[in-house]
Amino acid sequence: MVPEATSNAQVKGASALPAEWQAQRIGQQPDSQDVVTTPVPAAPDKTSAAPTAGASPAGSSASDQRSDSTGQAAVERIFLPFGDSTAVAGFWSGNDFLLVADRAVPMDASALKDTGPFSHASVQTMGNTTVVSIHFDQSRELSLHKQTGGWILSLVHPQDEGAHRSSISPEQRDGGLLYPLPGAGRVIEIADPASGARLLVAPSSAEVPGPVLTRHHVGYELRPSLQGLVFAVESDQVEVRNGDGGPFLDILGKNGIPLAGGASGRVADDRVDWAWLGLRALPSPMLREDYRRLWTRAAMLPPPQRDEARLAAARAAFAMGDAPGARAILATAIQDRPDLASLPNVAFLQAASELLAGNTAGAGALESPEAGADGVLWRGLYMARSGGNPKRAASLLAEGYLQLRDYPEPLRQKLAPEIAHYIAQYGSDEDRTVLTQQDTPPLDDLTQALLTLRNGDQEKALGMFSHLAASKDPVVSERGNEEAIALKLAMKRIRPAEAATAYDRLLFAARQAGREKDVRHGLIDALMQAGEWPRALVALDKSVELFPEERVSLTPKVEEILIHLAESSADEHSGADTIDTVAMIQSHVDQIPDGPAKGRILAGLGQKLMAIGLPGKAATAFERALPLAPDETRRAAWGGELAQADIAAQRLGQARRALDETADTSVDGDVASKRRVIAAGLLLREGNRDQALLMLAQDESDASLDLRGRILEEQRKWPDAVLVVGRLATHALPETGVLSLSQQELALRLATDAARANDWGTLDRLREWVGSRKMTPERQRVFNLLVTSPEEDLRRRAEAP
Template sequence: MPEGWRSERFSTQSDADPKKQTEGAPAKINTSSVSSAQTAASSQPEESKPAVISKIFLPLGDGAGVGAFWSGNDFIIVSDRATQMDTSALQGTGRFANATVQTVGNTTIAAFHFDQVTPLEMHKQPGGWILAVRAENETSRHAVITPQAKDGGLLYPMPQPGRVIEISDPASGARLLVATAVEECPGPLLRRHKLGYEIWPSMQGLVFAIESDQVEVRKGNGGAFLDVLGKDGIPVASGAEGAVADDRVDWSWLGLRALNPAVLKEDYRRRWTQAAMQPPEARGEARLAAARAAFAMGDAREARAILGTAIEDNPELALQPNVTFLEAASELISGNVDGASALANPEAGSDGVLWRGLYMARSGGNPAKAATLLAQGFPNLENYPEPLKKQIQPEIATFIARYGSDEDRSVLEPLPADGRFDLARAFMTLKAGDQDKALAMFSHLASDKRPEIAVVAAEQTLGMKLAAGRIRPAEAAAGYEKLLFAARQAGAEKEVRHGLISALMQTGDWPGALVAADDDMRLFPEDRIALAPQIEQILEHLAATDIQAGSAKSTELIDAVAMIESHVDQIPDGPAKGKILAGLARKLQGLGLPGKAAIAFERALPLASDDSQRAALGAELAQADIDAQRLGQARRALDETQDPGADASLASRRRVITAGLLAREGSRDQAFELLEQDESDAALDLKGRILEEQRKWPDAVLVVGRLATKNLPEVGALNADQQQLAIRLATDAARANDWSTLDRLREWVGGRRMSPERQRIFTLLVTSPEDELRKRSEAQ
């Protein structure tokens, strides 16, 4: 033993070269890690100096086999040699002060009690071991255990194995077999569950918690050797299949192993029996083991029930991530997606991607991302127990084939010949580009007896036929409608509803498409973001549809306004929303609601894409304000939206609105002067109304005559507006006693059909007194 470390006492010195100390010198505090000791006055006795120790030396000897693990808040160190150690040197050292040492035969057991689990590390040094508090920026060491099947048992390789020591766990009373090692041999980070035993986390050596009296652990050639005693024992070598890293979620948290059903059933029976035999206060871990065994058998409902009882008796279990994960996975497999939200947490790391992906797929998350996660975890399924694998593998394969990238789909090749993978095969064929073959496969599967297969296949068949033009959009919409009930039962309702919305949009049934989208978002709130583009497109068409108020379709106009108003806030601010709001405003204007129309125009104005559109919207806003008798606001709207670069048509429209505002304010001459050179229809109409209001009938005949010349056809029927324009010109000419104009007008349009009332008025206006006297004389 090196100089200075010959006494059988714990030493608080550092792991620096011990030869630098004087032989027989008293143990010293590691001043490199204790700043408070350095600040004490030099005149003080060394015993009175404050000491905060971060590492200690354990004089266990060079050839001793050592194991170390946590038991509750106690850190246990086991040595396969008897070493009498005095712990007085640790008194007053803070973290390591509460220590006990006992020797039993040729075994030494040291226990350090902490107020809470503290990150520690152990390193071998000449003459013993260093136990130290691990730095915050350092990660703990743990092993990848790969057991080797040998001589009917399992060999867990270890460097220079020591004796296997049997002790009782101080915290739980479990029977432990501690496989010690002479050299540094860190154990696993998480528990690993096996048939009849568990491997516990350890800092040094391996710790086996034995559940079956038939399991034996002994020192072997090159490590710890496990075997089963008795003819009826299940060989432990079966647990070596698919050996993986110890922190793997599938094994450590879910208890999944590629064992045959008989072994799984026996494992569940053993663990359930063990849980039942434990006293109530000690059943927590046993129940967790039984829940894992039930889950591995594919009985997620039983696993969920066992976990519920365990958590009810011991609520603290719900705080453990492994318990939370197992409970969420059980809920997911049982069909309760809402109860599985804990799977969305990436805390489980890369090994939890399969379950994160399956949760995302079933909960309606991003399908491409879900497929990628499922593809990453798909190889894990090969080491799953057959009952559980049979439940979820076809579903996962189908989802990857449907939504995954080329790289994702590569993990599926080759697909098993099993008919359960026929739907995945059809999607693989579709993604490969063989449309006709894929359509034939989907059409065949649409009559499958399994509803979860038939509904998806039928939905795909409708979509492919619609895309290929083999059916009309209305036929596809009707087909999707018929599928809805079965889709709800099969868990494929969302996809069918998406197809229905698309088909209705293609038919031009925009109100129906919006109702279908509302139904989808009510049932699947997570779809609100995904459906935003369709909602925007539907609202754009509803806003652009020209439905005149007072027509037979006025009810449709009211419905369109209500739909736009109730959905427009779902659209993000931008030019598209501005167009929708402007369309809404025009419809409100058509319904005789200029005040509401003005509000909609005001909301649309800041969303204009350029100055020209802003000027156009400003003009419409001003007109709505004028119609609502808000002349000051109309003037402000025109002033704030001027655009010197506006084209001639827009400039004319704004000029007419400005002139109309002047006329409303009483400045008719100024309004007329503003429009004097403008010969647009709107300008002629307004100039004619101004002259009519001023009773300047001859001038009004000239202006309205030019408007009639532009808008009344040479021959053919007249629509209602054209008939009204003809009567207007006739009225102005009659008031101006302009019989030449009346004669020309009578010859031009007099022979064309008008409504009875308009015909009577027009005839009365264009008939001169001389004509009336001549008709009377001829009648006599």
């Protein structure tokens, strides 16, 4: 074994090598122009489920060298003179790269001393087997390709590109499995230097790269290899021997479980479903045997060596659909070694187990980008169960739906209906096509009904849902009822209040069927459509109490409900109802993120606090709302409300400051008018009546006329007061019809002002306008006294019998 060189200067010391080495010194010659190199992954992490595949760079030319830390040229390619017909296998064992040949080849590794990465090489010959071991201080990526007389082993650099790795699929033969291997040599048994495991190495004289990732099977594993195949046999029943065209695996004993040729199938190299979760389409007896074997092995190993065995046992439990068992094994492993939880494969398996066990809150790691495209099915399932975007979740589920074909039967039966229902209900037209592809699980009646609904045939879908609702299966019946209620509401066959009642009655059955969360969502939506906002908020609180993970996803509904409660008019509530509404808003408003919507809620809360006589608390609400105003107009309006609350709370200085800080000359219309009235009211409180009147002189709004009238009444300027209050009455009193209590008060007020001004013309017109309309007895008596002139009183007395 010698470093490759391209000049005589680089071959110093060649005479010290054996003559047969010098005769086979291919490294002194230019490489073949048609050489194809194949990279091997870096040395695997012992705790990882599978080594991470590296880049695929091509080998550099024979003259390629780089300097080491001493400034000398570091050899990055070496020639191994195994010969043309020798079968070779190459693979990692910890930080050692092993090359195993099926014949004795005497080699001296001294030529590699102090040459760089390949310096720590050793050769061991055992009978007709040669093992070359090269130790690396850190993980390196390698490539191995054949040349005349032997093999070239090279370092691989990130900027290089490599060839595609081939895949070897087993074939069912005579009750066993044959792994086709061109140029297959004899099977060699060695002990793994890193773990002590029994390895059966199948070398090849042709370039045949092995798998990139570990493939787990019942009783054995097919480990990653750069060249040839490497089997780690764990069961005494599994035998690996030379077959016709490659290594042949068979089961010893009459009661052994047959080997499954398609066990790995399409998911052999799927690093999530296969290497991380241990999923493959094995029969239930094989899954149970795999779990028993792995669990027993984990229990028998010394504590320091249990990590990978425990992870394998957890994967086996998960494959059987035993999520609680997988969780328990992982919890024990992580308790003994906490850093395991930070490994992507362990975190993903733990999250998937939590999701499968119903703990959606503990499955957040499924969103990790570490899983790549292979994890879309589990990311979509997590998103669907956690209340994420339904369309996005359905798209992810559809993208990974075909993976279910290669899942164990117990897990497939558990997941396939749920995933199919979700895709049928929320998926796009393209997403739904995956449900009808070949080799997919058969569609149940509910999926067919949901597809019928999505295709636009509501009547037929309603009939199908009603049929499901009559099923004797309580789970099927509940879902049929649930979908029928939603469809009837959409078709306006029932009112929202009726739908809410129906959902409420369905809650117990939904709890038994595991659908309570979805039914509560329907109940909340129906109550919101019915305008029953307090009941909707109570129902929402109950849902969050039962399903805490729903808090974030339900926040938009909380926001919508609070806006309606905050902006409802006073006429919609009695005093007690307003107090209850205030309490509801106060207890929920901090769940809403800061923004314009929260500002609207706080401003509405301030108005309701003013209505129940709590101006100090109202001012606090308006102060919190101001920074959240979406524009200057809204900020000016809320600033005026804040000033009004401060005035009512006898905080005149703070009211003045609120008006000054929210002033905006660009604001006009109702907002500007209301702010003028509030500012005039503040002047009035400060004793500046004339300034207040001057400020309101050109404002004809009802609030302005009301305040001007009151100022004039305080000044006993009755004729002027009659003119102002009269204009207010013209705006506020209807031409005909019943008068409200406030309208009766306004009529009585105008009559009082006119009587004090001796304005009998106004009193006569007022008597003719509203005198015949019904008022409360006391108001009627006073009004009649005010609008009746002395002459009219004498005439009535004369006409009396």
